[in-house]
Amino acid sequence: MNSPSQDQNKDILDRTFRFAVRIAKLGVFLDSRGGTGRVLSSQIVRAGTSVGSQVEEAQAAESTADFISKMYIGLKEAREAHCRLRILEAANLVRPARLAPLIREADEIKRVVGSIIVKTKANARSNRRSR
Numbered sequence: 530m531n532s533p534s535q536d537q538n539k540d541i542l543d544r545t546f547r548f549a550v551r552i553a554k555l556g557v558f559l560d561s562r563g564g565t566g567r568v569l570s571s572q573i574v575r576a577g578t579s580v581g582s583q584v585e586e587a588q589a590a591e592s593t594a595d596f597i598s599k600m601y602i603g604l605k606e607a608r609e610a611h612c613r614l615r616i617l618e619a620a621n622l623v624r625p626a627r628l629a630p631l632i633r634e635a636d637e638i639k640r641v642v643g644s645i646i647v648k649t650k651a652n653a654r655s656n657r658r659s660r
Contacts, residue, residue, distance in 0.1 A: 569617060574624055597649055600649070607635055
């Protein structure tokens with residue numbers, strides 16, 4: 530499966546993996562606090578770890594459409610994780626200093642994945658026209 534840039538894909542694979550690890554650690558912390566933190570823990574862990582899983586699966590896509598579909602699911606999961614991180618921040622469930630880097634990274638991941646999707650769609654349209 531050809532994608533916009535091998536370097537960009539390697540970067541997003543690494544970033545989403547590291548993001549998932551950080552989210553998993555945040556989940557352990559939230560779970561230990563009980564109450565609302567425990568409820569949000571399972572939600573943010575599902576979304577935050579799914580981003581990397583979808584981006585990883587996209588690397589073995591059977592077609593350009595399959596690649597775009599998997600990346601788009603990863604984008605939706607990144608958006609959900611970003612939203613839930615902002616909820617944690619607004620509800621003061623975690624120190625802002627601990628959340629700020631995760632919120633920034635979730636936002637950047639959304640932008641990179643979105644860019645990969647746009648570029649892949651543009652390349653697919655260009656390839657169809659040149660046939």
